[in-house]
Amino acid sequence: MQEIDKISGLPKDLFDIANISREQQQIKIEVKRARFKKMMTIVSGIDDKQITKELGKEMKQKLACGGTVKDNNIELQGDHRKKVKEMLIKKGYKEELIDA
Numbered sequence: 001m002q003e004i005d006k007i008s009g010l011p012k013d014l015f016d017i018a019n020i021s022r023e024q025q026q027i028k029i030e031v032k033r034a035r036f037k038k039m040m041t042i043v044s045g046i047d048d049k050q051i052t053k054e055l056g057k058e059m060k061q062k063l064a065c066g067g068t069v070k071d072n073n074i075e076l077q078g079d080h081r082k083k084v085k086e087m088l089i090k091k092g093y094k095e096e097l098i099d100a
Contacts, residue, residue: 023093023094024097025045027088027093028044029081030042031081038077040075040078041080042075043059049072052073053069055091056076059076059080059087063080063083063084065080082100
């Protein structure tokens with residue numbers, strides 16, 4: 001049985017604010033050269049700090065690379081533009097709003 005939202009009276013599955021915010025965020029994926037000519041993939045534009053930390057951790061594990069989360073940006077060691085874009089699409093972000 002589905003849970004009903006007390007305020008709206010709709011099922012909670014239909015009334016998911018997290019999915020709505022994901023569909024409206026403009027995300028930018030860029031690659032920069034860091035120290036010693038190393039490549040660094042930077043993902044910016046994700047609003048929620050908690051989601052940014054979780055995504056950063058998951059991306060580092062799945063891409064088998066190092067990295068960090070600074071100022072709501074995910075910084076990954078290496079050039080991972082295509083794989084990061086695929087991961088974001090699977091998470092529910094719109095492909096049209098991802099600038100890679």
